Amino acid sequence: MNLWLSTVGSLEPRPSLPGPIVADVAIVGAGYTGLWTAYYLARAEPSLRIAVLEKEYAGFGASGRNGGWCSALFPTPASLLARQHGRAGVVAMRRAMEATVDEVGRVAVAEDIDCDWAKGGTVTLARTPAQLRRAEAAVQEADDLVLLSADEAAKRCGATRVLGGTYTPNCAAIHPARLVRGLARAVEDRGVTIYEGTPALRLRKGAVDTPAGTVRAPVVIRATEAYTPELPGMRRAIAPIYSLIVATPPLPDSFWADAGLAERETFSDFRRLIIYGQRTADNRLVFGGRGAPYHFGSRTRPAYDREPRVFAGLRRTLAELFPALGTVPITHAWGGAVGIPADWSASVGLDRTTGLGWAGGYVGDGVGTANLAGRTLADLVLDVDSELTALPWVGHRSPRWAPEPLRWVGVNAVRKLVTWADAARL
Structure with a gap:
């Protein structure tokens, strides 16, 4: 039994997607990454129609199961970052992650999220x-x-x-399930709709296909972390x-x-x-x-x-x-x-040609990193040049894992x- 979810209160399911809809941004995955992205987008542009699609329920994955560390740990080895982006890149990532810890605490207070911070x-x-x-x-x-x-x-x-x-x-130290469930409530309070029990069958340019119908949106964000291999063509991504x-x-x-x-x-x-x-x-x-x-x-x-x-x-x-x-x-x-x-390097990005965005590959350090990803994706979607969009992990593409049985x-x-x-x- 999961201690966190057993002490979080009601897990009454939200409605699933009723049928085809049109949105400005479709986010697949209602864990930390998807919800932080929705939160910062809705805060910056309240008029945006944002739909979050979740196969199970908000916080089902690692966001509701982890060890409760909101840390400044960044999964990409510093030596690899230094080779690719120099010492300045390493320092920039470290400073961004340190600020992220305090940002999560700030939002928890501002949104009245009691996560035992x-x-x-x-x-x-x-x-x-x-x-x-x-x-x-x-x-x-x-x-x-x-x-x-x-x-x-x-x-x-x-x-x-x-x-x-x-x-x-x-x-x-935090209660991770209270954080993710509180964050789900906070994004709904800002007008975001979360559809639970709604698996994504395929992500493509301008659309997410689901069993209930297609969600059409010019921007589609993949926030599926360890469950990414379930998507078509993504078996070797994570x-x-x-x-x-x-x-x-x-x-x-x-x-x-x-x-x-x-x-x-x-x-x-x-x-x-x-x-x-x-x-x-x-x-x-x-x-x-x-x-x-x-x-x-x-x-x-x-x-x-x-x-x-x-x-x-x-x-x-x-x-x-x-x-x-x-x-x-x-x-x-x-x-x-x-x-x-495959290279133990977390990444975040948005392909402006297809409108497909992503974040993940946190290697277990996702509580803090997902918040940084959400803020970065919001800037990328809104086409805002910022210190976040200049960080070295933005746009990184990890190689695919080896095929089975080698993997x-x-x-x-x-x-x-x-x-x-x-x-x-x-």
């Missing part, structure tokens, strides 16, 4: 000598990181075997990789006295196979990580949200980090797919390799 930053622990070396290298590359001593790191996050770590203030999460019951003050996270810092460590956690507003510990297999053909299925082996591994890791949790039950366990492009073999081989390296403490 707490900007406590992120502490990333080093728990082996190899991890400590990676922490030291990370500080050299990012000017928002400070290197922590063992005592400083353990004071923020009292896990076992802490040798040091890093800290950045540029992250807020690899959906599953990330799984567990949650404890509310924990007593005696636990938090040792575990720390007093400012609700989000936390991780420098292992290669990503883990992530947060202290929730009601004092649960939410903890997730990668490790689930990639499924042949970029398939996504509800059954893939539950991998007992991965849940058991997360439970073991949690108890190893915090031995006091060794006998504490897990109350919620869930998962979902994140979208990974399945390659992705799962890398997963096993990094799992081995972490076990060997390399």
Whole structure:
């Protein structure tokens, strides 16, 4: 069961598309990307007819399932950005992402979205000598990181075997489903119509085909992230990789006295196979990580949200980090797919010839990045030259993934390799 969606209130479905319609902008996907795009467009041009089409319900995908980090992390490796756009491009993206964290918090307040916002930053622990070396290298590359001593790191996050770590203030812990559901309400208040239970069968110039009829619009935005491979011709555009999460019951003050996270810092460590956690507003510990297999053909299925082996591994890791949790039950366990492009480079853009726009490839860092994408797409649609439309990720086109079975073999081989390296403490 997904903790976030089980505590978000009513999920009463919105009406589906009743038949063919005409709009100024059609957006496919009612997650963060689609809803932020609709929000900024409607705010800038209230007269626009904006239709958001969603196969399931607003927040069904990663927007309602993630670990609750609204961070300044940008998925494209800084070294790749630097090679393609120079040091100035790296700095511009970093500054834009840092501002994005505060922008999400500002909108949450302005629109009365109670998403348990707490900007406590992120502490990333080093728990082996190899991890400590990676922490030291990370500080050299990012000017928002400070290197922590063992005592400083353990004071923020009292896990076992802490040798040091890093800290950045540029992250807020949130309740992600409350954010996305509140955002859906906010865009409807501004005149946007969300059609749930309305799958897109095909996106083309000037139109989105659905089972209920065609939505005609001069601008069509694809905001489908990990579900992009379901669209015709997009099977190799994105690899959906599953990330799984567990949650404890509310924990007593005696636990938090040792575990720390007093400012609700989000936390991780420098292992290669990503883990992530947060202290929730009601004092649960939410903890997730990668490790689930990639499924042949970029398939996504509800059954893939539950991998007992991965849940058991997360439970073991949690108890190893915090031995006091060794006998504490897990109350919620869930998962979902994140979208990974072949070059691990997120992108946003609008093809003015076809009117087709897109954003995605967030590699699991989409809570903040999707807001930046929405603001950028709004400027692109409205033909506004801005600092956002000049950022280096605008217009980027990732290469397609290799065909199967090479994709399945390659992705799962890398997963096993990094799992081995972490076990060997390399």
